[in-house]
Amino acid sequence: MSRPTASWTPLSRTEMAARIARDIPEGWYVNLGIGVPTLVADHVPIEREVIFHAENGILGIGPAPDAAHVDPWLINAGKQYVTLRAGGSYIHHADSFGVIRGAHLDLCVLGAYEVAETGDIANWATSEHDTAPAVGGAMDLAVGARRLWVAMEHTTKEGRPRLVRACSYPLTAIGAVARVYTNLAVLDVTPGGFRVLDMVPGLTLDDLQELTEATLSPAS
């Protein structure tokens, strides 16, 4: 990111995850995508009961095991070893996507390449001629969960905005995103476009607008 000389510091990936975790209340059923979203679980205290779901048929994922306690039969959708907490259960893949498509998840948090001010999300393919495309459960999760939050850097490494008027990458879903957590701000997607809820200390709305293609509006 081409950072202006400024007194603000972007959030680290861990800080982004912690910021998102703050907003997840007890009792929600939540699916976390690969990347920063996966880190969110580490920041939800175990006593705040949030029930994490994985596409491969797990409800009630617990903390990652240490090397001595790995169960080789227990991986999440990112193919990482996980644990099952008391109250967890297994379902098959069709039921698992019934959970997703049927709007039983309170929340899904996904990474993305771009989010448009209309809530469109592009997160599965970076060009029209990808060497070997892969979509996984992203499209199902994006249309199915009751709320879709996106966690991503505010701009690309080259400084190109990721919050755009219209996505340039292939779409994952139309009008699906409710909120975006970036390393600089938290923004709701509203009928009037992106509304800024929260920014890192020291950052102004003008600073943020400069790093954003879509027009931002302040929280009223």
Next chain:
Amino acid sequence: MSRPTASWTPLSRTEMAARIARDIPEGWYVNLGIGVPTLVADHVPIEREVIFHAENGILGIGPAPDAAHVDPWLINAGKQYVTLRAGGSYIHHADSFGVIRGAHLDLCVLGAYEVAETGDIANWATSEHDTAPAVGGAMDLAVGARRLWVAMEHTTKEGRPRLVRACSYPLTAIGAVARVYTNLAVLDVTPGGFRVLDMVPGLTLDDLQELTEATLSPAS
């Protein structure tokens, strides 16, 4: 039935059930409708492993319990107490009709009011203005099972034929019946209509034709 002075005796309900049971080989998955079909199970020896299914989510129904061994949680689709044999299992209703609709049953045996020479079956409503219609799983079973056999009296009590050119009662399914077991004969439904496989001793094809609206052909 207006029986001609003849040297033949129609099968009893029990004999009809036994006749059908003879034709069910080991290893088949079978759903039995209400009435004579239900009696079929009693005539399949327990050592010939036939796996009986009930719409309410049971696979592997065993012999009826005596009064001292009734499990009030274990009824079949006819709401009669049943048992579960070793190897049996429970599934929910959507899966149970997945079993049916998805052509996983080798055989379903249903009762009927009428069967047409085209294989149409009418077995759920006796008039267009029934006092309170009820269909249950009949339509699903008729279209779903790999083979549909019908067990019924050859004529009504008044002597009206039940094997007809076209059903007069409301249809359950079109072109679904493979074979009919009556108290007088066994008939396959073929592209050329009903073909008689078997008759009770002493009955001639002419006798049978007289009791049948559709045209019969002999087994070649």
Next chain:
Amino acid sequence: MIDKFVASVVDALHGIEDGSTILLGGFGAVGQATHLIEGLIETGAKDLTVVANNAGYGRVGLARLLEAGRVRKLICSFPRIAGSTIFESLYRAGRLELELVPQGTLAERMRAAGAGVPAFFTPTGVGTRLAEGKETREVGGRIHVLEYALPGDVALVEAWQADRWGNLRYRAAGRNFNPVVAMAGRLTIVQTQHVAKLGELDPETVVTPGIFVDRVVHLPHGDPVL
């Protein structure tokens, strides 16, 4: 701490509105949430659409609710069973609308609602009175009928065991429609015979995971009576 248990049938049924669609588990007398169904009478909710395989029998459960005049419409596969006299007299008197649905289509429409599938094709019913007026289409050389998802505002479930997350197990043929309506209800309410501690149910053997369940009430009411 998540705790979906509520103290009473009244608490369990809180907030059900007039005109709601209520999905009932159960097949015949087995696996019916009789106390919850009868509890609907006390809530005062009326003009209900009830979805159930049978229309009740005697003067218990659904039959009592029908008798109390709270049901406008019944969506049902086999309303006419031994003892379904209350249903039959209301139906004959034209005081109850009936939508008759093949049993497998009924189950699949609710499963579809639970799984986010708004409509599907099925071979069941093609060429019969129950498909009259419905869209048909040939797929794979065979005619099919288009059927729509059937969601409920409320689903009433009977379970054998439940824990505080709402994970459920059933008993024998008491399973039947219960896991299906649990998926399809926007508000899924369970009466359970037994309470399990969280973690007591083997995760491999949970039939309805708690994600489909909103409220549970413990009612050790004993065996079904045919």
Next chain:
Amino acid sequence: MIDKFVASVVDALHGIEDGSTILLGGFGAVGQATHLIEGLIETGAKDLTVVANNAGYGRVGLARLLEAGRVRKLICSFPRIAGSTIFESLYRAGRLELELVPQGTLAERMRAAGAGVPAFFTPTGVGTRLAEGKETREVGGRIHVLEYALPGDVALVEAWQADRWGNLRYRAAGRNFNPVVAMAGRLTIVQTQHVAKLGELDPETVVTPGIFVDRVVHLPHGDPVL
């Protein structure tokens, strides 16, 4: 006596024809019937269409089958995983057709095949490249895509326990696609880690009833390796 057990992988795979569609259970390395998949090579069957969530990794299982040149087309949701080099090189070389399907649509298409539902509408994929050219329809105020059932000539399943009727249980996340492909295969073949006596599996806990299973081979092959 029904006994679906066969003595060997060769017996289990007997009769699979060129051009068959093969459905694979498994998600990543967990719950994949690796021995059956590799056994396909020895059968000589070619021109296969393989349906699987992933496209294999390293040189085992599906990756080996791909390398042996037996697969014409892959229907898959997430072919590109760590170690999927064989898939990637075949795909880049244009030697493998790929139909990319959202994971939930893939699961639902197979479940539909198993349940006798030839086609269904789903919101997944609307407005994306993966819905291009597909029929859409508004149902309930929302646009949906029409998707078709995906049956298999053969399904290859990995189970934790099986009995001679073919009743199956799985282990933890090894369940995944296995019960779904078991329903959708016209010939469903299972490799199981453990053999249970008939009646040993609690009827409440069977996940795939034997009605979906044709052949079982006992292969105590140990834990999956990521």
